[in-house]
Amino acid sequence: MSTALFWDERTMWHGGGNYAFTVPLGGLVQPLAAGGLPESPETKRRMKNLMDVTGLTNDLHVTSAEAATHDQLLRVHPQEYLSKFKALSDDQGGEIGHHAPFAKGGYEIAALAAGLTTAAVKAVLKGDHENAYALARPPGHHCEADTPMGFCLMANIAIAIEAAKAIRPDLRVAVLDWDVHHGNGTESLFYNRPDILTISLHQEGNYPLDTGHLADRGTGAGEGANLNLPLPAGTGHTAYLHAIDRVVTPAIEAFNPDLIIVACGFDAAAVDPLARMLATAETFREMTLKIKTLAERLCDGKLVLSHEGGYSEIYVPFCGHATLQALSGSKITAPDPMARALTNRQPGPRFDAFLRGEIDHMAQQLNL
Incomplete structure (x- = not known):
C-alpha cells in the first residue's frame, strides 16, 4: 500500500465550547453543533x-499516530503560548x-492533529509509504507562532517540518497551500527561510483580510x-489548473525540494459557504495528479497532504x-453527484480567459 x-x-x-464564529450565542440564538464552529467534524468524518x-x-494503509511531543511543539510555538493554551x-x-475557540481538552486534540501530520511526513521520508494524507482537525495553516486564528490552534505542517529537520537538517520542503484562505501562519513561520518554499493559492481578500x-x-x-497567488472570486476549474501549470510547477521545479507538502483545503469548491470560488471535485483530483507527478519527477514521489479547511458537509467528502x-x-471512484450542476456554473469563455490572463500577469511579476 503506497498511500497512508x-x-x-x-x-x-x-469543539468550540460556548463560542460561535459569526454570531453570539444566547437569547434567541440556538447553540450550534461544534460550539458554533463552521469547522465541523462532519466534513472530515463524512x-x-x-x-x-x-x-x-x-x-490505503489507515493508521493513527502519537500526539506531537512538547519538544516538537516548542520548535514552532513559544512556551508562553503553549502554557496559556494548556491552562485554558x-x-x-x-x-x-x-476565531480559534476550543473546548476543554482542546490542547491534547490539537497536539494529536499535529502528531498525525508529523507522523505522515516521517513515514514518507523514511520510505514506509510513497505518499500520505493526514485527515485531522483542528487545521493549522492560519496559526502563527503565538497567535492562533481562523480555527487553527497549532501549526500542524510547520511542526511536522521542524520535527523532520531535527533529524535531517538539510531537508528542503515545498509547501503548497490550495486552501481558499491565505496560509498566513505557514508563511509567517518560514518567511525568512531559504530552505522552505511556501506557495499559497487563495481567494483574494477573503481571510485574513490583510495578508496574502x-x-x-x-x-x-x-x-x-x-x-502568493491571490485569485479573483469566481476562479474555476480551468483557471486553477492553469495556476498549477503556470506558477506552482515552475516554482517548485526551480526550488528542487526533497519533499512536497500540500495544505489541502476543499473550501475553493463551488458550494463552500465561506468562499466564492468555483472549483469541483474534479479540480482537486487533477491538481493532486499534477502535484503527484511533479513529486515523482523531483523527489521520488515524496508527497504529504495535510487536511485544512472545507465547510460543505455534503461536498467535502467527494472532493476528498x-x-x-x-x-x-x-x-475506486465516487461519482460526483453535483458534477453536472457545477460544470454548468463554471466561468464562461470570456471570464475564464480573463482569469487565465490574470494568472499569467502574476506569473510574470513573480519572474516565472
Missing part, C-alpha cells in the same frame, strides 16, 4: 465514511487568538521563497475522495 491515511476519531471531538462505503480505504484547555476551554499579497516574497535569506483516489492510484 493518518486518521484518529479523537481529533473529530474538537469524507472518511464515504471512503469506507466505496471501499477506497481498503486501498485544562479548565473549560476558551479563546486566545482570533502578491508582493510578499519573503525577507532576508528567505526573499523569493514565498509566493477524488483527492485520495488520485493520490493512491486506486480504481
Whole structure:
C-alpha cells in the first residue's frame, strides 16, 4: 500500500465550547453543533465514511499516530503560548487568538492533529509509504507562532517540518497551500527561510483580510521563497489548473525540494459557504495528479497532504475522495453527484480567459 491515511476519531471531538464564529450565542440564538464552529467534524468524518462505503480505504494503509511531543511543539510555538493554551484547555476551554475557540481538552486534540501530520511526513521520508494524507482537525495553516486564528490552534505542517529537520537538517520542503484562505501562519513561520518554499493559492481578500499579497516574497535569506497567488472570486476549474501549470510547477521545479507538502483545503469548491470560488471535485483530483507527478519527477514521489479547511458537509467528502483516489492510484471512484450542476456554473469563455490572463500577469511579476 503506497498511500497512508493518518486518521484518529479523537481529533473529530474538537469543539468550540460556548463560542460561535459569526454570531453570539444566547437569547434567541440556538447553540450550534461544534460550539458554533463552521469547522465541523462532519466534513472530515463524512469524507472518511464515504471512503469506507466505496471501499477506497481498503486501498490505503489507515493508521493513527502519537500526539506531537512538547519538544516538537516548542520548535514552532513559544512556551508562553503553549502554557496559556494548556491552562485554558485544562479548565473549560476558551479563546486566545482570533476565531480559534476550543473546548476543554482542546490542547491534547490539537497536539494529536499535529502528531498525525508529523507522523505522515516521517513515514514518507523514511520510505514506509510513497505518499500520505493526514485527515485531522483542528487545521493549522492560519496559526502563527503565538497567535492562533481562523480555527487553527497549532501549526500542524510547520511542526511536522521542524520535527523532520531535527533529524535531517538539510531537508528542503515545498509547501503548497490550495486552501481558499491565505496560509498566513505557514508563511509567517518560514518567511525568512531559504530552505522552505511556501506557495499559497487563495481567494483574494477573503481571510485574513490583510495578508496574502502578491508582493510578499519573503525577507532576508528567505526573499523569493514565498509566493502568493491571490485569485479573483469566481476562479474555476480551468483557471486553477492553469495556476498549477503556470506558477506552482515552475516554482517548485526551480526550488528542487526533497519533499512536497500540500495544505489541502476543499473550501475553493463551488458550494463552500465561506468562499466564492468555483472549483469541483474534479479540480482537486487533477491538481493532486499534477502535484503527484511533479513529486515523482523531483523527489521520488515524496508527497504529504495535510487536511485544512472545507465547510460543505455534503461536498467535502467527494472532493476528498477524488483527492485520495488520485493520490493512491486506486480504481475506486465516487461519482460526483453535483458534477453536472457545477460544470454548468463554471466561468464562461470570456471570464475564464480573463482569469487565465490574470494568472499569467502574476506569473510574470513573480519572474516565472
